[in-house]
Amino acid sequence: MSALPVSVVTGFLGSGKTTLLSRLLRDPALARTAVIVNEFGEVGLDHLLVEASDEEVVLLEGGCLCCKVRGDLVRTAGHLLARRARGDAAFDRIVVETTGLADPAPILQALMTDREIAHALRLESVIATVDCAAGDATLDAHPASVKQAALADRIVLTKTDLADSSALAERLRRLNPSAPQLVALHGKVDARRLFDGSPYDRPLYNSESHAESGVTTFCLRRSAPLHAVTLSLFLQVLAEHCGAKLLRLKGLVDVVESPGRPALIHGVQHVFHPPAWLDAWPDDDRSTRIVVIAQGLEAGWLQDLIEVLDDEVTACSIS
């Protein structure tokens, strides 16, 4: 059975997540979508507002999705998958709506790693809504909103009828240059542009470095292939020493032991997918390209780290 796509809709309080979802769920392209929403507080307002989700909405009780009810998220997703397997629920996609205060990273990690659900799911997209009226102030005042936008695969600008979006859009481009931006007026946006593949389709592979709101985005490049052991050690060092500073990493790696078949890698903080081996390079560029979105990490340091590790692995291979 093929893995079911799962997307995460995040965004700060009042940024229009529920309005967006409410409209999206009326789109025929998303007709067979199960939604997991979360409430923050006594009343599940978000739940009440998601009109088109019917019985497929499962409300997580008890607080912020990221820090308190990850187990509930996993259990809820597991229940949904079990109902689908029994034929009690018909859906082809799951969308998780986070709370406005949520750090999406632990949610992604739970979806990627939990043994009950991870094998049945495929992370499709992380969508962040940003309110054009209050977005600048929110990014200034709330680190969680910066992280939400930085981790996104797609950014949806909302409330563009209330404020000029151009400066905020540029700021978001510096914060997350690889995320396409879409405009949603009263939640209206083309669903196919939000859910059109995997987050690994289009990482930005240019050499330009960006810095915004304490988040840096850069691309590590290497023309010579890396040993597989070097790649493994590099990821281990990142996970061990950088932890939460590494927000997201996506890349194509030319591996010595796998000529012509690059490794696709993707991680959120210290949690990584197993590398996937492509049948061929997607374009004429055969160099290793690793896009890093981080807080407080320097491109030069990571580039030197790769070189030193590969020098050591090469020396061990020769001696």
Added chain:
Amino acid sequence: MSSHKTARVARVLSGALRVWGVSASVELDSEGLVMRTPSGATLKITPAVPNGWLVLRDACTLGTHAGLPGLLRSLREELAPEAAGGRLIIGAQSLL
């Protein structure tokens, strides 16, 4: 080890110190690298034979490491024991 490669290791160690929030310095010397902390402690890091690194504090050997990952772990435990150390987790979910 060539001076070029030793200088690159020095940059990696300097960068690691910044990541851990430690304000020590890293200098090259004739035998390898010297790390000086604000408290006055001096760590000497020299290439081991045939591969790896030897770490000395004054005349005492703190450890021998087969490669950079072990060296970094040892230095973090010595200089920044409060810095959070993580571990790599490979998930169960396929990328494609």
